[in-house]
Amino acid sequence: MTNEEIIYPSKINVPYEWSVGECGSRFFYELKENKKILATRCPECKKVFIPPRKTCPDCFIPIGEWLEVGPTGTLITFTVVRYSAQTHPIPAPFAIGIILLDRSDTGLVHLIGGVEVEKIRSGMRVKPAFKEDRRGNLLDIAYFEPVE
């Protein structure tokens, strides 16, 4: 054996089974069963949160009120991803954006599709394109696409 710099290749494969929690469960149930996007609203500051949550991060109190938001919204910002990585849900080039759904105060990160990437603009009005085969996760919405 020569005095080469030896490399030891390895990998960590750790499967998880995270509970998405009460809020996540209701959110994904409605997405899957009824193609509805739900959010929660703080009783004190009235801020509407998506993804929905149990407590208000500003007021630090429990939130109990649920409401439907969107389905349309405004694209706040986006990027066209041009490199490949195994973490990507679809092949590059593809677009990721932050969408401010109507009636929501926080943005939702999602894919932007149904449009050529070169034509995407911030400020565009968008709506969710639901998959036929829905599993109860965020990609039950395939992407958000421009409202005609």
Add this chain to the structure above:
Amino acid sequence: MERVAIVGVGQTKYERNKKGETFADLVFEAVTKSLNDAKIGIEDIDNVVTVSNDFWDGRTISSMAVTDACGSYGKSVSTVESDGTFGAFYGLMRLLSGSFRSTLVVTHCKGSEGSNHLITNAIFNPIYERIIGLDSISSSALQARRYMEKYGITEEQCALVSMKNHKNAKNNPYAQIAMDITVEDVMNSKPLSDPIKLLDSSPISDGACAIILADERMAKRVATRPVWVKGIGHSTDAYNLGDRDLAEPDALIRAAQKAYNMAGIQNPIKEIDVAEIYDAFSYQELLWSEGLGFCERGNGGKLIESGKTTMGGELPINPSGGVLSAHPVLVAGLARIAEITLQLRGEGNGRQVEGAKVGLAHGINGACGQAHCVWILES
């Protein structure tokens, strides 16, 4: 606040792929250099803070992997899994508690040994953001576009940052990527995630950095010129990207204000002689300059065009070449502190800012600068 000084610093050269060296080897090099710099021995260190991240190291309780390398065996040792500026902050707090006289803070990362895409994808909430495929580059691109569109910052203005910092790196023997490039080179470089291109991005890097903090009594006893901690502040923004307006560096504004109040600074661009800030991407130097109050909000582009932040300008930013020129994750913030320490001692050599007496070091943690830590140092 009681007087605490930095009495020793040590850095390895930052490189893409330090084959033949384990991350523990890098820690030993940085620690040894810092002890030699302070002219003390490991026995003079009474507690250690290591800074590392389990995902980057590929092992949990990553501090235990460097026990031998940092001399922490038998000492009180703790780990901060955050940028080096936060690790140093914790080291400072341990001193201020009165329980310790000297803290060694050492951080390491071998970016070449893991996968940046996988590791930074894991920053994000698995259920709502990770599933979309976000990582450090695509998330930063979301912030870059939001900032640029909201305030009219151009890609060419961001390119000026890359040009300045890679050129500055030529004077820094530790920097990884030193080169002369033009705005056109940056604009023509490979698009990664619009609007971020290859030459707008920091590299994958391996390296380690160590600093030694000491209380006043020990600092005065030690041979080298102590650099005093005059102000410090940190603050955190929301975790979910959608909860934030990514164009607004609210957490940095709060962190900077705390540090400035403590240090008695009212006019940063006039009172600070040199700054090292965390430019993981070119747009970040502009955005963080605004958050630090070096210019009015929205004027980051005008600031870089003014020349005030170049070598020889009113407030040189990143004479070391910054994070754009070397980005070992977690290490890069501590390296900013180490560089300012060298500047304030007059040991900056080819990258020295003449007569620097007050310096600012800045680090970030989390996606899109979720948390910021600002240090004001004085010689």
